[in-house]
Amino acid sequence: MKNLWNDADAEKMVADYAKKGVGRDLALRVYTTRLLGGEPRLVLHGGGNTSCKTKATDLVGDEWDVLCVKGSGWDMAVIEPQGLPAVKMGALLKARSLDKLSDEDMVALQRSNLIDPASPNPSVETLLHAFLPHKFVDHTHSTAILAIVDQEDSKPLIKTVFGDRLGYVPYIKPGFDLAKVAVEVFDADPSVEGLILDKHGIFTFGDDAKQAYDRMIHYVTMAEDFVAKNGKPHTAKAALPAKLAKPSDIAPTLRGAVAVSRGEGRFDRMISDFRTSDAIVDFINSTKIAELAGRGVSTPDLSIRIKTGPMAVPAPDADKLGDYKAVVRGHVEAFVKDYTAYFETNDALDDVKRTMLDPMPRLTLVPGLGMFGHGRTLKDAKIASDVGEMWIEAVRGAEAIGKFHPLSKADLFPLEYWSLEQAKLASNKPKPLTGQVVLVTGGAGAIGAATAKLFAANGAHAVIVDLDPAKAADAAKAAGNNSIGIGADITKPAEMRAAFDKAVAVYGGVDILVSNAGAAWEGRIGELDDATLRKSFELNFFAHQSAAQNAVRIMLEQGTGGVLLFNTSKQAINPGPKFGAYGIPKAATLFLSRQYALDYGAYGIRSNAVNADRIRSGLLTDAMIASRSGARGVSEKEYMSGNLLGQEVTADDVAQAFLHQALAERTTADVTTVDGGNIAAALR
């Protein structure tokens, strides 16, 4: 592994932080923590931790010896000084003389000795850092180290690879007990330059930041070299179908299978992130993949990301896709059964009250194709994929030099269900639409953009489709929550299909359609030319039908219901003069909504419409408002609020109605009026 230390960069960071009042020790601690954190083969997403022993001054000017140690929730790759909270050393060192210290008391001890009480919780491995005498301590879950420690008889192998330069610590769950044993190993031979934690990872230490970092890279490289020199090429490849299905062919099926049913057609859905490379596929094509996946995670803290390990499914045959749904569902059921048994068996061992986490896999390996990370958000799904790549690295190495034999599931259980580990995820409270994907046509217009933004604020990922790709991208950025923008002429079926394919490629599927795009053509109906009427029908009727067909196709593959929402218009119910070209296809779209409600209700797919009126938008521009209000001899304000409430109706009001229809799980074939009150357009 390449050593990335650079004197000039290190000194620049020291100088930059000095201007902000951060001392040299902490600045260099930030520097090498980022070097370590930026390498996925060392640490991933909040894994690993570092510390330095230095001095800090409290509010009344007293100076203390402190341990600046990585705070929970911080990612090493982007750490800042405040991500390394200072804890008073005196109290931490005193804890070594205790016989026992519960996790709760350990957290209380650490928190009550923070210099800044607003700091994040110091790492669960804080005491281990404190007990070691070195000024700088680094800890990673290097994949090369894991290849060596994840063996059945790892102790002699560790000795073969590293000699006496690293101390050997047997597996113990992180916390007070591990800290005590680790420092005893160190005390038995203080000449060691680090510690190997069996089935877990590596610590290195030194008198300065560079020494601790150099040692980490040195021993990781030693492990890499050992695997490279002694590794045998890996096992036989499984035969694949002559014609493989594409990832997009199976993504909705898989995404539906891993959704958590809350009963009666209600689901907590997940996002799927597809990831592939030659290295991933080469490994996953092994004849042993299902068995390897079943052995478990390569280092215990991965369990908060991918539970007890990946799920492997068979390669999908493009000619037998019809049968594949049952195959996938069967594998998910087996995974859930195993996970439930793992929970029940281990939970019964003591009388701690625990609630089983959802039992769904977070990583699916598909021979021939690659893997899907699953998570309640796109970010979590991508993290699962990242973890999957590093799981593959560690397992490939372990199998090359022996047999991958990670921590047993019985030992994994207390860690997965450890309150301190679960606390790392506690900030991710789900929102009403978390896990759902909404596709909005006309998504860059006033109503479309407001709707996408409101849905994203409620947890959905939005796919914003608009004729103008730049505007679609801008609206996606404004919506936030990792939403995407796509340019498409949705009156062309191929472009509509491509937009839905993109949604599947990025998120794994679609749950909500907001079929919103529209445009108005005017003219007295008897004199209207056919071409204009047909053009209006293409956008104001057929594009709605094409969007709904695509959405329903995906929803049926997912098997988790869904909802179609159509923007009809007041014109669909209450025609305006010379507006037939617009109102007639909109009236057809209103009935289209009802037809979908009727034909797909049995599949849990709902269909609703909003009829809105007089909203400032591309259909009713400021210039049109000026001319129409002028023609009627009223002010613009009076024109815009010419309704029973006497108040202007906005795009946000329409977005609110769509959101309501999406959330109301027992509402279908509904038409919601958003016009401030217009008795002539009232439905009943």
Ligand SMILES: [Zn+2]
């Ligand atoms: Zn660790």
